[in-house]
Amino acid sequence: ERKRWQVGAALYAEPDVLLLDEPSNHLDAEARELLLAALREFRGTALVVSHDRELLDELTGGTLRLRAGALDLVHLPYSQAREVWESEDRAQSERREAARDHVRAVERRIVAARRDQDAATHGRSTRVRMKNRYDSDARTLGAGNLAEWAQARAGQRVSAHHSELARASAELSALAKVPKAPGRSLFVGWSPPQRPLLLSLTLDELRAGERVLARDVRVALQRGDRVHLRGRNGAGKSTLLRALLQACTLPRERVLYLPQDLPAEASREVLAEVRAQPAELRGRTLSLLAALGVDPDQVLASSQPSCGEARKLALALALARHAWLLILDEPTNHLDLPSIERLEAALADYPGALLLVCHDPLLAQRLTTRTWSLSGGALDVHA
Secondary structure: OHHHHHHHHHHHOOOOEEEEEOOOOOOOHHHHHHHHHHHHOOOOEEEEEOOOHHHHHHHOOOEEEEEOOEEEEEOOOHHHHHHHHHHHHHHHHHHHHHHHHHHHHHHHHHHHHHHHHHHHHHHHHHHHHOOOOOOOHHHHHHHHHHHHHHHHHHHHHHHHHHHHHHHHHHHHHHOOOOOOOOOOOOOOOOOOOOOOEEEEEEEEEEEEOOEEEEEEEEEEEEOOOEEEEEOOOOOOHHHHHHHHHHHOOOOHHHEEEEOOOOOHHHHHHHHHHHHOOOHHHHHHHHHHHHHOOOOHHHHHHOOOOOHHHHHHHHHHHHHHOOOOEEEEEOOOOOOOHHHHHHHHHHHHHOOOEEEEEOOOHHHHHHHOOEEEEEEOOEEEEEO
16 A cells, blocks of 8 residues: 555656656555556656566566676567577677687697697707717708707797687687576475375354454365465455464475565574584575575675575575475565576476465466465455
């Protein structure tokens, strides 16, 4: 509600320039559609910072990317701009690989030239030592000249190759390295639970105090299920999650519940738990954390991880323990777009059960196959 008031007040002022920082944060599907409709009517200049890919594609005509101290502008919506950048990154990687191959080839030529130079030097020295006192001066002089010329030519080749190596190395250094997500597998050694039913919930009424949120609630999560829980803000999604967790009998370490916001104390507890892990398990956790786009050394050196770092740290901790069930409430909160795309890729490959609460239609479409809709006092389950 606060976010809608803020955006509404900004639009009412009819500014020439509108700066929006994550305007769709905390909005449910209905509020999000109202926001999009209102922003479509804005006729001024707008700069939008958002991790909402659908919003960016629908509302913007250009995309600015800040990366490695450089700001690039492509006059296309985000998804198309991303394709342009990925194509440029591939071309840059190919140029770097070709430059690296050139450096290696020159290094091999230097080794061969040095070998020839050493052989020529050795041959000349041997000829001097084995000189026969009865040899004619002319014959000795000719052979000596040939040896000297061979040695000089080999030295010139070594020098020329060194100059070429310097140029090739400079060309390689001038080509910036393209940042890449770690290519490690996130789920090595993961094994599924033996029981097919992970949790179930049967309630005549789902209540928040005196308020009835839904009646005749009958839901179950099987291993491998991928469910999107959706509903308006205030419909009772968080209450349902708490009821599901209370009914869950899985071992604690096999379940991750990630709420919308981790309190500061909970973030510090997650960090302390990672620090206390045995070396092998901690290495696996930090490897997963790096795959989610966080510098492990930076997090371990901090006393209080940021909101985004804490959420990814909690997820990495659960994945390292080979959790069977992930219950994620708005997991993209506090994450930037590259982090969201890494998270999406990781969760797409996750082999366990997933219960996802989110208002991001693209994320839900790509990660889930069933829907639980909480609205109008009922919980409807459908594919």
